[in-house]
Amino acid sequence: MTLFDSLTDVLNPDVVTRIADYIDEPVDKTRKAVNGLVYTITGGLMKRTTTEIGVNQLFNHIQKGRYDGSLLDNLTTVLREPAQTNTLITQGNDVISHLLPAMKSSIGSMISTYAGIRNSSAISLLGLTTTIVLHMLGRRVKDQKLDADTLASSLFAERDALVNAVPEEFMPRLVEKVGLQQVMAGVAAPARRSVVESAANSSRSYSEPVRQPISYESADDSDNDAGSLAKWGIGGLLVVALMAVGYYVYQNTQKHNNDNEPTTDVSPVTSNTVQSDTVARSLAVPADSAARTAPKSASAVVTPATPTATASSAGGSLTQQLTPYVSNPALPKGRIFPLTGVAFQPGSLSLTAGSQATINELATLLKANPALQIQLIGYANDASGALTNKSLSFKRVNQIKQQLMASGIDFVRIDAIGRGSGVSKRDTSGVAKPTLRKIDMKVVAK
Known part of the structure; x- marks a missing residue:
């Protein structure tokens, strides 16, 4: 059972109804907001554990906060008491401020817009849902005797389940707002802590409080002051050396100032420097001003230096x-262009021969048109094993997005969504529809 299956069991209709009553929002909107927060918090924690500090912080918060899963057994009863509910909200919001710093407000705004609830309600739900998710992870830590490293690995094992669970309309804003591009593409991985620290934490029982490591300086146990005198002597030598260096620098500075020949501190400008600076400034132009200054003719397209991109931009379809x-x-904006030159090997994320030329061509077009914003839409019908068509289609378009970003395109100009085989699960017509395997590009703004 995945983490999301377990949370669905815990967040049953009775629990959601009580939460909706507490925040004074409709039950259906509350359910949508809670589900969105489950995906957001889980994805955010995955991203957090890509660093060693994040791995330690998540594990320490679970232990210090006594998140052991006990809340999940009597959640319905706890939610009957407004005071206890408020305590859970406050506790969760405090933790999220540490685990996902500076993101609480932006997450609340995203969920408020997505579910159609008040921003204050979204913030309350963020705190409550965070507490519930941490109790679910804490239960895993306790039952499976996980340490910080294995907890992070267990969390990352839910990546494919997350991709499959997130609704199609929520995926783009979740990825952009929380910065999950690397996580969703399968590029990111949990960080591994140092061997010493990992061994120390693995030997600690779950109930034992976590203490921050303290470094001690070696002390001399003798009764004389030789150690102290040695330290003072070394310190004095360092001071003298620093004074000598300072005097030398001062004398040389005076000599250069008195010299009649002018000096320059300007680095030589090369063609590469100019090109990179031009690209950087073009990406820094705000959307409105970029629209006013964007080139309006094919003659304004800048031809790149690479032979492959030059051939593509000169005559590419x-x-x-x-x-x-x-x-x-x-x-009008909104037109869809099929990227017929981009294809993947069956059931994989490996591009076919010739696909890279089209991606390079698209990068050139985006650089030549700074106001252009696109959405990459993927379809797949060749997934195998545990990988679903929806997951495969998203990973493919996200891989293309990563290549465009690597070429210098700002990520905010590119959305990436996967639509699986293109056949809706809600289709009850009974008419067989062909499955799709392709990559489309929609123009969002020009």
Whole structure:
């Protein structure tokens, strides 16, 4: 059973109804908000545990806060008491401020918009849901006797389940708001702590309080002051050396100042420097000003230095289709262009031969049109094993997005969503529909 299956059992209709009564929001909107927060918190903790500090913080918070799963057994009863509910909310919001610093407000705003509830309600739900998720993880720690490293690994084992569980309309904003590009693409992995610290924590019982490591300086146990005198002597030598260096620097500075020949501190400017600086400044232009200064003709397209990209931009079918559309302000945004030149090996994330040229061509077009924003839409019908078509389709388009970002394109200009085989599970028509395997590009803004 996945973490999300377990949380679904805990957050049953009775529990959600009591939560909705507490925050004074409709039950259906409360359910949508809680589900969105479960995905957000889980994904955020995955990202947090990609660093050694994050691994330690998550484990320490679970132990110090006594998140052992006991709340899950009597959650319905606890939620009957407003005072206890408020305590859980306060506790969860305090923890999320440490585990996901500076993200509480942005998460609350995202959930408020997504579920259609008040922002104050979203913040309350964030605290409550955080407490519930940490109790679920704490139960795993206790039952499976996990240490910090194995807890992080256990959390990352839920990555595919997370991709499959997140609703299609929520995925893009979740990935962008929490910064889960690397996590969702399967590139990120949990950090591993040092061997000494890992061994120390693994020998600690669950109920034993966690203490921060303290470093001690070696002390001399003798009765004389030789150690202290040695330290004072070394300190004095260091001071003298620093004074000598300072005097030397001062004398040389005076000599250069008195010299009649002017000096320069300007680094030589190369063509690479100019090119990288131009790209950096083009990405830093705000959306409104970029729209006013964006080139409006195919002749304004900058030809890159790489031979492959040059050939693509000069006569590529994507350039021929996209340039007239982008340069014509009378044409409305929202048009979809199939990326026929991009394909993957069956059931994998390996691009076929020739796909890279189209991706390079798309990167060139994005650089030449700073106001252009796109959405990559993936479809897959060739998933195998535990991987679903939805998960595979998302990972493929997210891999393309990562390559575009690596070429210098700002991530906010690229959305990536996976739609599986393109056949909706809610389709009850009974008419067989063909499954899809392709990559489309939708123009969101130009």
